[in-house]
Amino acid sequence: MFTTVGNRGTMHLGLCLRVLILAALTVPIRAAQPAQETFTLTVPDGPTSTLSGSSVSLLCQVSPLFNVEPLEVRWYRSSNFHSLALLYKYHKIQEAPVDPQYSGRVSLTGGMERGNVSLTLERVTLEDKGEYVCQVTSKQWYEKASVFLTVNVTGSEPVLSVAEARGGGGQVNVTCSSAGWSPQPKLIWTNKEGTEIRNGQEVLNTSDPQGLVSVSSWLLYAPSYSDWLACTVSLSEEVKRESRILPLIYTAPTAVPGVYKEAYILILVLLVLSPVIICALCSVILWKRRGSMWSSSRKSRNSSDQTELGQRPTETKNLIEGAENTVKTLTRQRAAGKGGNLKAETNNSIEGAETTVKTPTEYIAFDWHQVKGFKG
Incomplete structure (x- = not known):
């Protein structure tokens, strides 16, 4: 009897343990399974x-x-x-x-x-x-x-230019252009106070085959004496480029009032006359340089002539002494009875002397009568 009861208790205990083990293994799997099935x-x-x-x-x-x-x-x-x-x-x-x-x-x-x-x-x-x-x-x-x-993609620095507006009226046409942006940028005009200018402007955007955007804008503006304009192209506050221009510097004389018009005309006259002034200065410099060279050459020639003239009296003295010796020799020969034409031979010697001592401007006077011992 006790054996039967013991067997039944053992069977119930084993069944309970199995249920508990299955429950412990099943609960974590069911809790984790939904996160992997759907998300x-x-x-x-x-x-x-x-x-x-x-x-x-x-x-x-x-x-x-x-x-x-x-x-x-x-x-x-x-x-x-x-x-x-x-x-x-x-x-x-x-x-x-x-x-x-x-x-x-x-x-x-x-x-x-x-x-x-x-x-x-x-x-x-x-x-x-x-x-x-x-x-x-x-x-x-x-x-x-x-x-x-x-x-x-940040594009290039904006390029600004100014031209006189059609019809004049004191207005100018200011152009701003920049290329190489992505995506499409924003372009704004501002004055020196930083206030955006919205009136009188046009904006054009074009794309190249690579998808980069070029932006251009035109603005009609009536400049004053000190106003400048700024053109800003941007993708955000951190990605932007800006250029500035003073329209008065580039406008035509008819569009510039007062003293600016007169200054423009004066600059234009100076630009026209500057080649003439430069040519005149070059001519004066060349003329002075040539005069200096001519004066130096003349002084050199005069110095050479004076040196040569200084040497001529010595040469002449030597020739006279030679002529005297010739006369003395001929006189002794005549006394010895070896006759000859003393005057003719002496004249030949003197003519040779006259030819030798000839200067660049005149012949030195040579009197063969001063030869000692000569008798005509």
């Missing part, structure tokens, strides 16, 4: 903006939070499901079939164990702008959401 994705409401050449994160978060490492994550352009920017599968990022445009530039850096599947894109270019789709897939469920990326 949603959280993305930014508006577009994500970045500058060309920088890095950007396209945010995408799984809700409720759980570890998504065992799941599949796809990032792709909305226009083409098969053109993948990134594919995460089998616990790693796949090399193919990713678009080569994104090779080496994308990663998942949010922390997948916390349910963050945000895409980080480096070295952003203008071609990267557009809509991206974040898709997370499990064995039972998948969800996707879109993130729009805008790439800001």
Whole structure:
């Protein structure tokens, strides 16, 4: 009897233990199962903006939070499901079939164990702008959401120019132009007080094949003596370019009142006459230089003549002494009976002397009668 009762108690106790073990194993699984079966994705409401050449994160978060490492994550352009920017599968990022445009530039850096599947894109270019789709897939469920990326490109410095307006009336036509912007920028005119000018302006935007925008604007303006204008082209308060101009500097004489008109005419006259003045100065300088050279040459010639004239008396004296010696020799020969024409030979010697001592301007007077011992 006791044996029967003991067996029944043992059976009831074993059954209770089995129920408790099953309950303990079943409750945690049922609590965790809904997070893996269904989920949603959280993305930014508006577009994500970045500058060309920088890095950007396209945010995408799984809700409720759980570890998504065992799941599949796809990032792709909305226009083409098969053109993948990134594919995460089998616990790693796949090399193919990713678009080569994104090779080496994308990663998942949010922390997948916390349910963050945000895409980080480096070295952003203008071609990267557009809509991206974040898709997370499990064995039972998948969800996707879109993130729009805008790439800001800062354009060139605005170029300003001024021309007289048609019909005159003291107004000028001020032009502002800038190119190479993305997306379409905002252009405003302001005066020196910083007040925006809205009247009398027109704005034109054009795009090139690369999607970059050029902006131009024209403004009719009546300048005063000290007013300047500013043209500002901007994408935001942080991304903008500005140029300024003083219209009075560039306007025609008819559009400039008072002293500015007279100053403009004076400058114009000086510009016209400056070539004539320069030519006259060059002529004076050349004339003075030539006169100086001629004077130096004349002094050199006079010095040479004076030197030569200083040497002539010595030469003449030597010739006279030679002639005297010749006369003495001829006289002795005559006395010895070797006759000869003493006067003729002496004349020949003197003519040679006269030829030798000839100066550049005249012949030195030479009297052969001064030769000692000569008798005609």
